[in-house]
Amino acid sequence: MGNGKAPEWLLPLALLAPAALFLTFFIAIPSVQALQLAFHSSSGSGSLEPFRRMVSDTRFLPALRNTLILIALIIPIQLVLALTMALIAQSRRRGAGFFLYVYAIPLAISELAAGLVWLAIFTERGYLNVILHGLGWIQRPVIFLSYERPLGILLAVVVAEAWRATAIVMVTLVAGLQMILGEYWEAAEVFGANLIQKIRYVVLPLLRPSLQAALIIRTLFAFQTFAVVVALGGGVLPVLASEAYNWYVGAHNPHVAAAYALVILVLSAITTGLYLRLLRVRPEELGR
Amino acid sequence: MKGRSWVGDVLWYAGAIALALWVLAPIYLIGLLAFSPRMAVYRWPRPLLPLELSVETMRFFVTATGTLAATWNSIVVALFTMILSLILGAPAGYALARFFFPGREAVRMGILMTRMFPMAILSIPLAVTFIRMGLYDTPWAVALVHTAMALPFVILITASVFTAIPRDLEEAAMTLGCSPLSAFLRISLPLALPGLAAAALFTFVISWNEVFAAAILTLRQRTLPALVITVLNESPLYFRFAGGFFMVAPALVILLIIRRYLFHLWGVSGR
Numbered sequence: 027m028g029n030g031k032a033p034e035w036l037l038p039l040a041l042l043a044p045a046a047l048f049l050t051f052f053i054a055i056p057s058v059q060a061l062q063l064a065f066h067s068s069s070g071s072g073s074l075e076p077f078r079r080m081v082s083d084t085r086f087l088p089a090l091r092n093t094l095i096l097i098a099l100i101i102p103i104q105l106v107l108a109l110t111m112a113l114i115a116q117s118r119r120r121g122a123g124f125f126l127y128v129y130a131i132p133l134a135i136s137e138l139a140a141g142l143v144w145l146a147i148f149t150e151r152g153y154l155n156v157i158l159h160g161l162g163w164i165q166r167p168v169i170f171l172s173y174e175r176p177l178g179i180l181l182a183v184v185v186a187e188a189w190r191a192t193a194i195v196m197v198t199l200v201a202g203l204q205m206i207l208g209e210y211w212e213a214a215e216v217f218g219a220n221l222i223q224k225i226r227y228v229v230l231p232l233l234r235p236s237l238q239a240a241l242i243i244r245t246l247f248a249f250q251t252f253a254v255v256v257a258l259g260g261g262v263l264p265v266l267a268s269e270a271y272n273w274y275v276g277a278h279n280p281h282v283a284a285a286y287a288l289v290i291l292v293l294s295a296i297t298t299g300l301y302l303r304l305l306r307v308r309p310e311e312l313g314r
Numbered sequence: 315m316k317g318r319s320w321v322g323d324v325l326w327y328a329g330a331i332a333l334a335l336w337v338l339a340p341i342y343l344i345g346l347l348a349f350s351p352r353m354a355v356y357r358w359p360r361p362l363l364p365l366e367l368s369v370e371t372m373r374f375f376v377t378a379t380g381t382l383a384a385t386w387n388s389i390v391v392a393l394f395t396m397i398l399s400l401i402l403g404a405p406a407g408y409a410l411a412r413f414f415f416p417g418r419e420a421v422r423m424g425i426l427m428t429r430m431f432p433m434a435i436l437s438i439p440l441a442v443t444f445i446r447m448g449l450y451d452t453p454w455a456v457a458l459v460h461t462a463m464a465l466p467f468v469i470l471i472t473a474s475v476f477t478a479i480p481r482d483l484e485e486a487a488m489t490l491g492c493s494p495l496s497a498f499l500r501i502s503l504p505l506a507l508p509g510l511a512a513a514a515l516f517t518f519v520i521s522w523n524e525v526f527a528a529a530i531l532t533l534r535q536r537t538l539p540a541l542v543i544t545v546l547n548e549s550p551l552y553f554r555f556a557g558g559f560f561m562v563a564p565a566l567v568i569l570l571i572i573r574r575y576l577f578h579l580w581g582v583s584g585r
Contacts, residue, residue, distance in 0.1 A: 284434075
C-alpha cells in the first residue's frame, strides 16, 4: 500500500457485507433457534426425544430411502438432458434460438404445478393410458399411481422432476458454455476431435464452475423435494421434506420436524462437500 | 465442412424436436384438460385433440375463493424477491470471484452452509419473529424468507459467472486509463449480463415455486402454491388440473415477454 489508497480488502468486504448481514439475520439466527428445537422435548427440557420419535416412526426409513433413491435417479438424468439441450441450443443451425426458448419454458413452472401436470398424464384416466389405449396396447386403464405400489409413484416423480428442473440446470450450463466455448470448440474441430472427445476434453473441463453451481443447486433442492411428491402421491410416498412438513403442520410438533430437517442438513452437507472436492476450482483457473 | 453434413443436420433436428416435444407435450395436455368441460377428466377413452373447448373448468378455478388474491400475492412476492436478491447477491458474487482476501474460502463455505438449512426449519423461528414485527401473514414476510433462500444461489451463480470472465480484460482496460469502476461497467458487466439474467430468472422461479415457507408464514395472504397445496386433497381432479395450468401459464407469458432480451443477451458472445 502506502500510496494513499484504501486497503485492498476493504472493497470485497463492502461488497459482501450487505448479503452477509441479510443471511445472518434471516438464516443463521433462525437456524440456531431451530437447532435448539430439535434437541428439546415438547416440555422444554433438553433431550433427544424428537430424534427417538423420528427414528421409531414407521415412515422414517422409507422417507430416507425414497429421498436418496430420487436424488440418485434424478440428478444424472437432469445433467445429461441439460447438457444435451445446452449443446443443441449452442449450434448455429437455423432454429437453435427457438429450441433454447422452448427448453427454457419449464424454468418458471413450480414444483407443485409440475406434479399436477404429470398427474394429468399418469392418473388412472390420464393421457398415458389414453395414448396406450389409442395404440391398441391396453383395453382398460392401467393404474400407475397406486397405494399398493409406491414404485410407480416414485418413477412418476422422477419423470416430473426431470421434466421440470432440467431447464434450471440447462440455463446455468448455457450461460457458462456461451462464454467459453466458441474458439475452443473450433480448435478441437480443426484437430479432428469427435463429439465425445469435444465433450470430454473441451466442454466438461471448461464448464466446471457452471457444473459445480448447477450440481450443488439441484442436489440441495432435491433433498427438499416435497410438492411434486404430494401432488403425485398424496402422502403415499414419504420423503424427508414431506415428513418434516407433516410433523409441523399436521402433528403441530416442530421438534420432530426440526429433527427431520437436521437429517436433510447433514445429508446436504456431505454431498456438497463431495462436490466441492471432486469439482474444485483451482486458483490458477480463476482468471480464465 | 465437418458438422455441416446433412446427416449431422438430420440428427440435430431429430434430437432437438424430440426434446422440444418432451417439454411441450405435457403443457399441451394440461392445457387441453384445463379448457375442456369439467367432466371430461373422467371420460374414457378421450380424444387428444381439442374437440370440445370450454372455459367452465378454468372459470371454476379462477372464481374459487382466494385464487385471484393469491395470484397477486405470488407476483408481489416473486418480484420483490428477485430485485432484493440481485441487489444483495451480485456484488457479493463479484467479490468472491475477483478478490483474494483472508477468509475467502470460509465466506464461500459459510454461504453454502446457510443454504443447507431446510425451509421448514427457517420458517418456524421466523414466523415467531415476524409476528413480533407485525410482518406475519404479509407478502413481505414471505419475500424476505424467499430472498434468504435465493440469495446464496444468486451469489454462487454470479461468482461462477464472473469467474469465467477473464480478469486480464479488466486489467487491460485499467492500463488504458479506465478506473476500476468503469472497467467493471464497460468490460465485466456486459459479459456477465447473460449469467446475471439467468440468476434473476432463477430467483423469480425459486420464489414462484416455493410452497413450504409460504404455507407456514401465511394464513389469509396465501400465495398461489400455498393456496393450492392446502386445498389439494379435498379438491376434485379438474380443480387440480386447472390450478396446475394456471400456475404453468405464467411460464409461457414471462418467457415470451423477456424472450427478445434473453436472446439478445445469449447472443452477445454466442456469435
